[in-house]
Amino acid sequence: MLKNCRARTKPEIRMVKLKDHLKFVDKYYSTLSVDERSRADRFTIKNVRERFIVSRALLRTLIAKKIGIKTNAIVFAYGPHGKPQLDAVMTGISLKEPFHFNVSHSKSMVLFCFGLLPVGADIEFVRKLNNPDRIAQRIISKRKLKIFRSLPLKMRHEVLLQIWTRKESIVKALGCGLTIPVKNFEVWTGSKADPLSFARRVEIPDERFGDLIIESLALKLPKTYVGAVSFICGNKQKDNP
Numbered sequence: 001m002l003k004n005c006r007a008r009t010k011p012e013i014r015m016v017k018l019k020d021h022l023k024f025v026d027k028y029y030s031t032l033s034v035d036e037r038s039r040a041d042r043f044t045i046k047n048v049r050e051r052f053i054v055s056r057a058l059l060r061t062l063i064a065k066k067i068g069i070k071t072n073a074i075v076f077a078y079g080p081h082g083k084p085q086l087d088a089v090m091t092g093i094s095l096k097e098p099f100h101f102n103v104s105h106s107k108s109m110v111l112f113c114f115g116l117l118p119v120g121a122d123i124e125f126v127r128k129l130n131n132p133d134r135i136a137q138r139i140i141s142k143r144k145l146k147i148f149r150s151l152p153l154k155m156r157h158e159v160l161l162q163i164w165t166r167k168e169s170i171v172k173a174l175g176c177g178l179t180i181p182v183k184n185f186e187v188w189t190g191s192k193a194d195p196l197s198f199a200r201r202v203e204i205p206d207e208r209f210g211d212l213i214i215e216s217l218a219l220k221l222p223k224t225y226v227g228a229v230s231f232i233c234g235n236k237q238k239d240n241p
């Protein structure tokens with residue numbers, strides 16, 4: 001399967017600016033399912049509500065185009081930790097090949113990814129983090145923590161956000177929420193001399209997943225955002241006998 005990790009299985013990535021769609025919020029609202037509308041109605045903060053409506057309506061539109069059905073025919077199912085997926089049976093379609101997607105939103109950007117393999121996305125607005133060292137202790141492996149602490153403070157914010165988005169996109173590809181300790185796998189290969197270096201391929205040492213191999217892609221985003229998309233591309237035991 002690893003050989004297939006290239007061109008055809010590389011996820012397709014779409015980025016959308018919310019502000020280009022806000023004027024259609026009412027129209028988009030009417031394209032959502034009953035459940036989605038009631039979820040939207042539960043949001044008390046206006047821009048969070050609008051962001052959910054726009055991103056869900058666009059997700060429906062993009063999927064509908066890809067698989068050739070009407071947006072309102074789409075039925076989503078949710079994994080044990082809330083990861084949405086297409087419910088082909090309830091949607092009434094028979095897919096020739098697997099279809100995976102994931103969504104992430106931050107501030108005014110929405111990131112979508114679609115692929116043949118389980119995929120996860122994360123985008124974060126670049127900001128000064130409160131107590132980066134404490135966050136680092138929670139998400140970086142012991143081995144790398146020392147190197148992280150040797151970096152200038154300003155650089156630590158950037159490195160940490162990059163690590164965060166890569167790890168979060170991996171967690172989202174797996175769909176397992178935080179049941180996987182993110183400290184148990186490392187995405188950061190940086191050093192003091194080269195702090196922004198990251199592994200493209202990451203092994204997940206977890207019995208539940210049978211040593212999965214994940215590929216992580218950094219994204220080219222506007223300067224004020226960082227983000228990553230990851231996808232499950234193989235299994236160490238199966239692919240490296």
Ligand SMILES: CC(C)(COP(=O)(O)OP(=O)(O)OC[C@H]1O[C@@H](n2cnc3c(N)ncnc32)[C@H](O)[C@@H]1OP(=O)(O)O)[C@@H](O)C(=O)NCCC(=O)NCCS
Nearest residue numbers: 081082083084103104105122139164167168172175177182
């Ligand atoms: C959903 C979750 C996985 C990410 O949430 P987030 O970063 O706040 O939000 P994002 O915008 O990146 O992603 C939200 C989208 O992910 C999708 N999603 C929800 N649950 C998911 C799950 N378990 N797995 C994958 N995707 C999920 C949904 O499409 C959701 O969008 P929607 O609410 O419009 O339907 C969150 O529940 C979570 O557990 N985060 C962990 C936070 C953390 O401590 N991470 C450490 C990383 S180092």
